[in-house]
Amino acid sequence: MANLTLVQAINLALSQEMEKDDRVMLMGEDIGINGGVFRVTEGLHERFGSRRVVDTPLAESGIIGTAIGLAMGGLRPVPEIQFEGFLAPAYDQICTHAARMRSRTRAGLTAPLTIRVPVGGGIHAPELHSDSPEAIFTHNPGIKVVMPSSPYDAKGLLTSAIRDPDPVIFFEPKRIYRAFREEVPEDEYTLPIGKARVVREGCEMTMVSWGATVVQCMNAIEASGRDIELIDLRTINPFDMNTVAASVCKTGRAVVVHEAPMSCGIGAELSARIMEQCFLRLEAPVQRVTGFDTIMPYYKLELDYMPDAERIGKAISETAAY
Amino acid sequence: MANLTLVQAINLALSQEMEKDDRVMLMGEDIGINGGVFRVTEGLHERFGSRRVVDTPLAESGIIGTAIGLAMGGLRPVPEIQFEGFLAPAYDQICTHAARMRSRTRAGLTAPLTIRVPVGGGIHAPELHSDSPEAIFTHNPGIKVVMPSSPYDAKGLLTSAIRDPDPVIFFEPKRIYRAFREEVPEDEYTLPIGKARVVREGCEMTMVSWGATVVQCMNAIEASGRDIELIDLRTINPFDMNTVAASVCKTGRAVVVHEAPMSCGIGAELSARIMEQCFLRLEAPVQRVTGFDTIMPYYKLELDYMPDAERIGKAISETAAY
Amino acid sequence: MPVDCAFEIAIERVSILDEHGVFDESLAQGLIPDDDVVKLYRHMSMCRHFDEIAFKLQRSGRMGTYPENRGQEATSLGAAYALEDKDWMVTCYRENAGLFWRGVDPEKILLHWMGDERGNNISVRATPLAIPIGTQMLHAVGLGWASKYRGEDGIACTFFGDGATSEGDFHEAMNFAANLDLPVVFVCQNNSWAISTPTAINCSAPTLAQRGLAYGMHCVQVDGNDLFAMVKVIRDAATRARTESRPTFIEAITYRLGDHTTADDARRYRDQDVVDEWSARDPMIRLRKWLEQRDLWDEGREQALRTENEIYVKGVVERAGGIEPPTTDDMFAWMYSEIPPVLDLQRRTLRTSSLGQGIDGSGS
Amino acid sequence: MPVDCAFEIAIERVSILDEHGVFDESLAQGLIPDDDVVKLYRHMSMCRHFDEIAFKLQRSGRMGTYPENRGQEATSLGAAYALEDKDWMVTCYRENAGLFWRGVDPEKILLHWMGDERGNNISVRATPLAIPIGTQMLHAVGLGWASKYRGEDGIACTFFGDGATSEGDFHEAMNFAANLDLPVVFVCQNNSWAISTPTAINCSAPTLAQRGLAYGMHCVQVDGNDLFAMVKVIRDAATRARTESRPTFIEAITYRLGDHTTADDARRYRDQDVVDEWSARDPMIRLRKWLEQRDLWDEGREQALRTENEIYVKGVVERAGGIEPPTTDDMFAWMYSEIPPVLDLQRRTLRTSSLGQGIDGSGS
Ligand SMILES: Cc1ncc(C[n+]2csc(CCOP(=O)(O)OP(=O)(O)O)c2C)c(N)n1
Ligand SMILES: Cc1ncc(C[n+]2csc(CCOP(=O)(O)OP(=O)(O)O)c2C)c(N)n1
């Protein structure tokens, strides 16, 4: 066991998978000698050399498109996109090709790549460095979407993602890259993709979140003094509806929290499904605490945009009082 | 009044706006001499010349990126993207720039462009020619999304879109490009963006749809013999929640129908909002009849993917019986 | 000197057997054994017949949109002949001749255009026909890279049209291959048109070949209707890729004799005169003359071949048309390595709403 | 001849005042009046001071990430000097010198990096600093096109780094401008680095200038630290754009003397030796020498200028720091020309759920 930050846990997962499987290779902008702009790949270039840790040209579509080719060619590429905003130029290769290759060829060719991307707000970065596009890649079928909320989860989920035969986007909540440490086993382990984690049991209400906002949810729950069940989705696509539905059928009330804009976000999907599956048990409408339906503002206002313990707290009391 | 197809109504709107306003110009792949692959721009190159109807290089990001520049430079460009699948290479310019220019510059610069795109399945086309990405551009704030379901609406909405000071994606349901004709005024007129249309009043249930599926909904409603209120959303973003909520608060039951995959689709958002706003009036969970959470299959299976009168009919009976 | 020269270059154009029958013996030396030229001609002829039949299938409503390959056969066939089994061929959709030569079952290509994903499940090293223009070259770069990564000497050869070179992904693919030293051969089939768009709108430079100069890549222009020249430039490029791990950019000049696809009507935008001129440059005409001059071919063999082709393609069409239809299960079964529970519910019920269904999926 | 020449070209490199003080009188003839050289030097000096202060603001926690411009001032300033008010300048984020010359208030640039959109609301013909690399060139193409469309002779001049030339949008922009004959000047600031990535990974060709050959575009390489040479090549390019509506691609060779941004530590990936070499090529050093040789400048004026700069930049910082903070309303007010009802509800309640609210927005 070691006491690691999220950055360190990811670094450890990467190096262990590279150690174990020569097919695993890293590629991206500034990930080599520089160790990545967040230092997530620090030391890996030194250790594994430039065959396996590749500084690429500055071209996101090129990074993902060549990674798809590498994956179709039998490797397990782990491309990094420097910030989630720069998934946009790679959107076509991700949704048109990575997500479709298996179904298009009836599994004749597959694209088992793992796209690592820092995600979300809260670090006072310039525009397009603070967004949360997970719903976009969930509405587009064919690509798995994972987002850990802690160092332990990050290591286990990333290991699973790299070994997964399907393409995965692995979102790393940059706000908690170094926010806290956690005991993380030094040996390798996996955590199942598609399974949520019940962070905290409770019977008064269900709260669902993922990534950096899980921390805000915990704070809000503690401040509320209520007996709230908190579910960390961990995998956004395919999401673990059984765990969510079972919990809401038990508690009768639900709040979903995420940073992304509200409309057509994951919150909308969870809300709709909860209604479909727990309608007769619901004692209040599912409440969503999310980013607004606006552009994530420049950083002077970012904290006003992101759901915080106060806004979540309000939702808790309203839902409870309904 | 003339009896026009959807294609003809759009063509008429384009030529009237070009006639009226020299700032309006068309650009895209094969839209000039060839009149577009669906012949929507037929005759316009001949009439307005190659200054105002421009055949561009085969590059969707280039088309939208230069259109943004044209719009910032004071024109009203109306770029065509040949099929909705090819919005993907332009995703970055649309979401990163067109949608953000006004808020980024506090309206110092704006991008009033209207992106015309054929959308949806049902014409036995190759892959990527049959998708429905409207939710993607709704989850990304800053861009208006419009989809007509009839020639009359198409003309009025497109005229409004071109005159709108904000960027608009104007989705043209290709399945009904020539499926039927309708009386369309020859004089120019506008229809408000952001306002739904109650196609048919009813008090037993509310059905919400848009684009080509409105026709399927009508068929299903007629077959059901029930008193169902049908709302055509017409504008997807910003959508007219007041009309929807008022109707569901009246009927107590709702079915939403769309072709796009279910998860995080517009149906999810409508469902969630209906619950939020009409919870105590709801007598059944909001039902969604949508595409599956899979890639739109190659055309042998496309009709199995798309919601048809039968699937909609099932949803009607289930919701009524709940 | 305040104004001096920063860079200087010239690009070669290669032709071996031209439209007038002029043949460069020295360049052709050892290029293709006579027997193989016969085989290649026979293959081209089969492909041409396949193309005609595919066109008719569409016209008679038995197949969706189809892009005729007519007139461009030499380009991909020359390449396929020069490549090895371990190499990847990453094509667009007008390379039937090359794909069939490599062993792709023509039935698969029909299935593809019949709207059936099974047409893309092929066992040789070839990727599925690429519908989104200009995106597949990046996959070729990755495939070549994977081979190099493993220390193997397989390469990737990718095909795309003149129009495709306007897309950003084309640029990114060329740039990756050049800067990361990857074994890739880029073949641009300049057939004068991208649907109704003439090449000048997609590239107004004097040559398309010079696209490669931007990357310091070796570039060459070749007569794409000249099978011999195609074999030569691809072989040279393949060697460069295999031994030096350096990419090459090839502009193959050819012409789309048919409409863009069956959904197109080229008379709307081009003159028949030019089409006629190019018809005279058909790769098969010159090849047949060359063979006849050397007594390797005659009208009798041509007749026999025609009958053979008819029988063969008829069989292909029957197999493609006779395949049992896909089932709705197929929409779901291939999405992920294992079907997730929420999707499985949709598969089993063919419903998107779980209304009236328990969370275990039971119910209506 | 079966192998002949398809294309041949050479690219020029332009230098007027080099790092050793060598000055080409004939090329400089009539280029910049002496008075203006003094003004330009003074402006550069102000920008250099602004840069230092901005750096310090970040270090002291009063501003977010900031990209130093140090060492690259001549490139954008030379361009801005050669352009006219009616022209558009479409930059990345290392072109303060040029933007300030055109009249962008330095306060706006600070506001931008302080995380405030008001920093992008500028009244001259310049677009906001571009954060997404390689995307803004397309806007320049559209802006140039709009001017041509209206029959005006304004042009667009766009700036980007060496790294940006790897992005697909760069290619699409160049291709649109070349094929549609648009009045655009493309200026690549090749400063050797894209964060930690050396130019060779982004372009392994002998020159970056040759990127333009792919489009048949006029290309030129220039010493980007040479203000005179910059003015000359931009003026030539602007004339080509204005009178022939033809684009030009300029590779301006310069060097990033500082870290990529304040979030970067360049010592991790580059040798100080090379930085020192480039420090000697600083555009300000040679310009000051040139002025002093001609008695247009001396130590006294330098001292006075320093004081002036300090006072001026201090005022800028005070104005930027003193602006009242944005309100939450600002998140909503600028999204659309008119705020839609659903968004207005979010604005008024600062809530995303309408729980407990009537459909008219009343309620909690
Ligand atoms: C990204 C994308 N944009 C547009 C289209 C529509 N489209 C199909 S083929 C084609 C023209 C392709 O021209 P070219 O690359 O020259 O190939 P050719 O058809 O001539 O072989 C276009 C515009 C597409 N399939 N993909
Ligand atoms: C599309 C995109 N990808 C990645 C980044 C992160 N990033 C910011 S600056 C930069 C390097 C830019 O290099 P260059 O174009 O040479 O400009 P320079 O900083 O040297 O002026 C990178 C990778 C970004 N801002 N946008």
Ligand SMILES: [Mg+2]
């Ligand atoms: Mg072509």
Ligand SMILES: [Mg+2]
């Ligand atoms: Mg640089």
